[in-house]
Each structure stands twice: as C-alpha cells, then as structure tokens.
Amino acid sequence: MSELPPFETHSVENQPPPFVPRDLWADDIVLRECVMRDGAGAFAPRLATYGALAGDALYRLGFDANRDRPRLRTHDQHGHRIDLVEFHPAYHQLMEAAKTHGVAGLSWHEPLPGAHVARAALSYLHHQAEAGTSCPLTMTHAAVPVLQREPALREWATKAAAPHYDPRDVPIGGKAGITLGMGMTEKQGGSDVRANATTATPDADGAYTLVGHKWFFSAPMCDGFLVLAQAPGGLTCFLMPRRRADGAKNAFRLVRLKDKLGDWANASSEVEFTGARAWRVGDEGRGVATIIEMVMLTRLDCMLGSSAEMRMALAQAMHHARHRRTFGKPLVEHALMRNVLADLALESEAATTFALRVARAVDAAPRDPREAAFARIATAAGKYWLCKRAPAFVNEAQECLGGAGYVEESILPRLYRQAPLNSIWEGSGNIQCLDVLRALAREPETVQAVGDELAAASGHDATFDAFVDRLRVDLAVAREAGARMLVERLALALQASVLLRAGSPAAILFIRSRLGGEHGLAFGTLPAEVDAAPLLARALPA
Template sequence: MNIKQPNAIADTADCEEPFNQSPAFLGHNAFTSDPLLVRLTSHLPQTVVQSLQELGQWAGSLAANDLARLANTQVPELKTHDAKGYRQDIVEYHPAWHSLMQKGVENGLHCSIWDEDRDEKGARNLVRAVRYILVAGTDCGHLCPMTMTNASVGALKSAPDILAQWLPHILSREYDASQRPPAQKANVQIGMGMTEKQGGTDLRANISSATEAGNQGWRISGHKWFMSAPMCDAFLILAHISKPEQEAGAKQSASPPQPSCFLVPRILEDGSRNGLHFQRLKDKLGNRSNASSEVEFNNSLGYLIGEPGRGLRVILEMVTLTRLDCISASAGLMRAALAEAVHHCRYRKTFGANLIDQPIMTSVLADMALDVAGATALSLRLARSFDRASSDKAEAAYARVMTPAIKYWVCKTAPALIAEAMECLGGNGYVEEGNLARHYREAPVNSIWEGSGNVMCLDVLRVMKQNPALLDIVLEMLARDLGESADRTIGELKELGRNTLENEGATRIFTEQLALVGAAAALHASDSGELAGVFAGTRLQGGWRATYGMLGAEHDARAIIEQVCPAE
C-alpha cells in the first residue's frame, strides 16, 4: 500500500487528506483469518466448517460493524405507559438490534446445543462456542438473550411437561419480536432473574415470594434488581414459597428456607400483561445494546420448575451453561482487539519503520497473542468437555472443576488485554468511532455476570474441600496434555493447592494457576507448536508479569504474531 508522505509545509488541502493512518479494519473473514480456530475445527464435517466460514465473513464485514455501532449508540428505551396512561412495560430497540438478533437466531446461538443437527452431533457445544467467539467481536449485547435462552433448557428439564410446551418455540430459527403470547410465536426467548437489592450474589437472601394458586400455578410477588433482556417471552426466577396460614405458627426449621424456581411468562395466553412492572433500565458502562431492567412482580403467574425449595440447584443448571458463554465471549473480544491492534501496527509508521517492526511493539503484540491463543484453546477445550460430560466421567470432572477457573482467568484477562490493544492504536483506539472503546467497556461485565471473580474462586475451593477426587482426575488429564513439563508443573500446582487449603486468602492465586496450566495443556494438545512452549515458559515458569511486552529475546516474537494473526 502506498502511503502519502507529508511535505515539509502542508497546505490546507493536504491537511484534509489523512496520511500514515491504517485503513479501516473491515472486510476480513473472522474465522479463516484465525489459524487456531481453523485448526481446532478441522475435524468437523465440511458443512459445519462452511457455516463457520460464512459467519466469519459476516462478522468481519462493514454491515455487521454498522449494526453493532447503531445498536450500541441508539440504546433501548423503556416505555412504561402509553399515551392514555395505561401500563405497557415495553422496551423499544433500534432496528439494528433486531437485525443482530435475527442473525443470531438463524445461526442457532440460542439453541443449537439442543438441536438434532446430525453434522454437529458430539460437538454442539464446541461449534456454538466458535460461533460465539466470532460474533462477540461485533456485539456482545444481543448475545445475552441468546445465552439465557440456550441455558434455560437445562433448567426446564426439571419440568418435562413444561419443557415439552416451550422447546419447539425455543428451537425455532425464525426470529419473532412480536408482542404476543408465547404459544402464538414462532420463536421465543427466555431470560432469568435471580439477584435482588438486598442480596446480590447471596441468592438465599432473596425475599420475593410465591403463593400457590391452585391448578393455575403460583402467584409471584417481589422484585429483581438486575434482569436483562426484559423483552424475553418468559423468565426463570427464584422466589420463596409462602407457607400456608396454618403453618405460620409452627416451629421454624433449623435450616433457613431455600428458594424455588419458577417460569414466569411476560404475556399471558389471553394477551394480557402478567404483572411485570419494569421500573427503569440500568445505565451501564458497557453492554449498551442490551437492556437490563429493574422489575417488580405484581401477583405474576408463574409455574414451578423442579421441586419446591430446590430452586438453586435448578437454576445452577442454567448458570453453568451461561458461564461457558461468558468465557467464549471474552475470548472473542480478546481476539477482535488483538487483530485490530496488529492490523494497525502493520500500516502505521513511527520513527522510520512500521510499528509492528519496532522491537518493543513486536514484543507487546506477541505477548498479547499468547494470551489470546491460550484463551481460545482453553475455551474450546472446555466446550469439548461439555459435549462429552454425559458419557465420560473424566470430562464431566473437567467441566465441573475448570469452568470457574477458566471463567476467572479469561474474563479477567480480557479488559487488560483490550486496554493494551487500545494503547497500540494510541488516541485512535480511545475514540468511540472505533471498535476498541466499545470492546473495552464491554469486557468487564463477563467477569461480573454469572459469578464474580471471588465467587469463581470459592467454587474452585468448594471442589477442593468437598470433592478433591475430581481435582485429582483433572490434574491427571492436564498432565497427559502438558508433555515434558508435566511432572514439575503439576507438582507445583498440587503444592499450591495444599497451601491454599491452609490459607484461603490465596485462592485467587491457585485458581489463576489452574487456569494457566489448563491453557498450556490445551495449546499443547492442539498441536500449537511454539505457542504452547512459549506460553508455558512465560506464564508458568517465568518471573512476575504485570503488563504485556515481557517476552525475552530467546522467543521469536514476530513468528508468534504471525501464528496467531497472519498477514493476509
């Protein structure tokens, strides 16, 4: 590409034409330009690979970028009442949002792991995770209802009769945004509401209540402090079952009451509203395209899912699946940010050379590329364990132990990496006209939603205390995949685990190291060659690292960049 060089003194016309700027990062294929994704899906049927190529072409297009931009700048608006003062509780979205939703539904982001597609059999979670990684680089907001709808099936399995009614509408690939009763719609979206003002993560502190209403179901009263995608057709919520009056004076149980899970439609069969009163929409840092509401339930009709008092167990079937999506979305944001930074540095000249050829920048980009590769390989390794968990106890152990550890590391790494990518572009990375500012504001939410960092660490600690045999199984699996460094690495991790049990304040250290060992193992098993070795050498055996650009001279930084983000 010929880049116009400035004259010593530029006239006004020259100043109006930019020079030494990188071209817009559009028109690329987000799938075929990612060698690791291509390699990790090479075993799939050609029809599946072709669908990933097509989605990757869309994800890197100007059209997709414009939809993401519009959906995040023309944010949703809550309309609580109509012109005559009647409640309507409607959230209006820009058409760009609906276009993104339509694309997601067409690609099965909301349901494909439950579908009967023969080509994806045995790899449905893996294929869906790849699609998530690709689409996350455009907009993550619309992925929220996709995530919840997909995961809702896991919870609804506790109520087979109800699932049978809803599943055909969930599996539909025909997006339907109409305001009609669910049974009259081609496709439905299902959300969830758990947290309340006073409890947050402590779901046992919820105060919303449910009163039995005979054969009609249950009547829900209370509130949810953070309920996203409020135009979903129904919501899985937690509420405490109110005791009958004759039991009011009975002796209290030694253990506190546990919440139950209910499915609450937004619109009833007769077309009337179901008492969901939306109070306001959250003014969020990021995730702007997606509305998140505060809602009150006013005698809303709900249907019990699972056994009374077992709501936490039911809803956790849903939460486990949503955590995989948080991981995949973060990996996708990281990949998109790195790709844009590398693209810019290939064109931008400073001090007589392209930025990518400046040694210190080369080291920064290569260091970032290692984390992107690790996050990608680890995300897909986890998805594979989800695919195999029902028939393989070892894979089930991997899914149980590694999900919180991987979510902790990948989702916490994303904001720092995207910030570094912004810095690679300088001021151009900090403006809202570009994508990186949006990605940066988006990234922290995946570490907050579905369990914050400390919650993930406590989940790992719970396994260590209550079922250490599961951790032993996982460490054996990691050792097999690590290769020559296995004995030392696993030995050090076991020692760290013993120390953590004596000092729970060190749980974050153990959780992060477990994830890093998992990433090194996933890269080694994926035949990533030099990437796996350098990742292990710098993340598991190197000195303290606080920022990117810490690679030693013994590593070929430029080769690492080309392996992760090859030049077109």
C-alpha cells in the same frame, strides 16, 4: 506529495485502511484448529458463513445498536401500562442473524457430536461483532435443558432452541422462536440468592403468584424469564411469561433500565412483581440446584465472551500496526511493539484454546462422567481467569493504536467498556474461586479429572511438569484466603496443558513466560530474544 488545493491544510496519509470487511473465521487460525480438534469439523461450513457475516454486516450493525441505546416505555399514549423496551432496528437484525444461525440453539436443535463446540464457536464469532446481544442469546441457550425436563414447559424449550427470532410482544403460542431472560438477584442479597425475599404463592391450577422485586432483571424484552422466589418449600426457580396465554400482560412492572458502564445494546432493568403468574421449574426448595445446572453453560459463555473480546482487540491492534508507519518503518517492525503484539497473541491463543476445550467437555458431559467432572471445575477456574485478563488485554490493544484506540470510531472503547462485565456476570471472581474450593473438597471426581487433564500433557516440558507437581500439592491443602492464587495457577496450568497437547507453536513460550516466570506484570515483557514472527503471522493473516 502532490500540491494541495487552495485552503486545504494537509493531506491524509499514513492511516490504516478500514478494518472491515473481514472474514473472522478465515482470519482465525487458532479458532479453526480448535473446532477441528475438538470435534466440530462437520460444522465448519456454517461457521465459515457466519464468520464472513460477523466480520462485515454484523460488525457494522453493532455500532448502530450501541449508539442508539434501548429506551423504556412504561405507558402508551393513552396511559395504559405496557412496559416495553424499544431498540434500534440494528439490534433486532443482530438478534435475528444470531438466532437463525444457531448462536442460541444449535446445541439443542441439532444435537450431533460436536454441536456444543460449534455453538461455542458461533458465539465467539458473534461476540466479536456485537457483545451486548450475547446476553439474551446466552440465557436462552442455557435455559433449554432445564425446561426440557418439565413436560408442561416443553413448548418453551422447543421454541427457545428453534432457529427463529420474533421480537413481537405476543404470547408464545403465536411464535416459532422465543428468547429468555433471567432475574435472580435482589437489592438485599446480590450473589447470596438465598437471601431473596420475593414470594411465590401456589395457585389451584399448579401455577404460582409472584410478589417482590429483582434488582437486576436481564434482557427485559424477552418472552419469558427464569426467576428465583421463596415458595412454601424454600427457594425455587420459576418461569415467568411476559404474556399470559390469553394475551394479557403479566403482572410485573419495569421500574427503570440500568445506566450501565457498557453493554449498551442490551437492556438491563429493575422489576417489581405485582402478582405475576409463573410456573415452577424443578422442585420447591431446589432453586439454587436448578440454576446451577445452567451455570456451566453461562460460565462457558463468559469464557467465550472474554476470549472473543481479546481476539477482536488483538486483530484491531495487528491491523493498525501493519499499516501504520512510525520513525521510518511499519509499527509492527519495531522490536518493542513486536514483543507487545506477540504477548497479546500468546494470551489470546491460550484463552481461545482453553475455552473451546471446555466446550468439548460440555459437549461430552452427558455421556462421559470424567468430562462432566472436568467441565464442572474448569468452567469456574476458566471464567475467573479469562475474565480477569480481558480488561488489561483490551487496554493494551488500545495503546497500540494510541489516541485512535480511545475514540468511538474504533470498536476498542466499546470492547473496553464490555470487558469487565463477564467477570461480574454469573458470579464475581471470589464466587468462582469459592466454587473451585467446594468442588475440590466435596467432589473428588473433579480432582481426578483435573489430575488426568494435566497428566496427559506431562513429560513434554520440565518447567510444566515442575509447575504441575507444586500445584498438585497446593490443591490438596487449598484454603479460602489463598483461593485466588490457587485458581490462577490452576487455570494457567490447564491452558498450558491444552496448548502442549494441541502441539501449538505457542505452548513453550506460554510455559516459559506464564509458568516459568520469564515475564513481567505487564504485557510486552516476553524474553527479549523471542522470535515474534511466528506468533504474529499466526495471529492475523496479512
């Protein structure tokens, strides 16, 4: 060690180099394999472009977008009601990059085979850099197919899918691309949207007038919003524009922005409708059915978001452990730390592989009834399980960094605040489990699809086969009180099935630990004799 200059108390050493710039596509062996296997290989060049962008410029922008949170301006300086949300410029740069590269619309503006898988991979890469912007991007993406079926709303569908971002508060006629938000839940109902009290009164020109409120009104800066309200024929879905076609502000008031645990770059609000104009989406009384059409897409994005958070947390832990020395050797060479990192790598690979498999099912659903049935049940089971795993996963990765993982210079505190959100958004865990039970009881095609999926992996591992045999029996006699355990086991079996059929080197260890019981309740409890080297090498290139 060289002699220190006067008044310097210490030299800074034994610190990892900066995490960025990194190439999130090139670094992710598992993601690249999934994209090729699940039919999106033709999109690999643009995924490579976005992976490099996400691991450098977008990653840096994410810190600014979260540090300077959105602010609500209800009135301008002259007292006019404006209901605008102001953002740090980094937010708009993130949104522009995402929209331009297809995170919100590739599935629709380039509907080639594999487009949904490629769009899922783009979302997965973007979410690692900044998760809050994923909210309006997901809602914009999910709304397109239901809007496409309404001739009067085709312009909205086309511009939502378009690879253009325009944050101006003007009518959509002057825009090449738009974003969409949602307002479903009210104070008195929460997940029970049939308890909604907002009224929709038909007008002579075919529009409706909305009066009421929403307790959660997501992404209030968007150009339009899908909302639920009680029409004469029952609960109905509506598209409510921010601006009327003549440029006038629509009749709604933003009451306040939610002071949230995380998701700081994105704005969430409470709103009151004071005679707002809106257009019906679907038939009167079919509001829940209309929303359910979007749920498969939004739940998939919850799976992708949780998988992306795990992936970024794993990469941060691996990067630190390779460069930090403790007790005479790199942290990654200590046996117990290797067990922890290998366990995290195993969980991350299973999550990513499962989420992309579901994306393949969504991609094939319009032309393959079996894949449609599989997507129907797998999105609910996958959303439940992957979103439950993310918070504990991120916390374990924080622990790998020690105190450095708990301070804001690291991305890990932001990931930890974000991790619980996907388990709440688009229906909490109990809602997902009840949805699985409904599918099993009322939609026999979903039972057959799950059976076929698991059977395709049989005969390769005795532990897997025995686990699946027991699961089949339990699926036939499913009860509400045991739904969480059942859905957990279903998700684990589906993850193992995908890993087995992919020929992943992680498959057998995943089965031993998650299905065979050779694992504790915490991460880092893999069998002691496990060789961690292949998993660690696969997790993040040195």
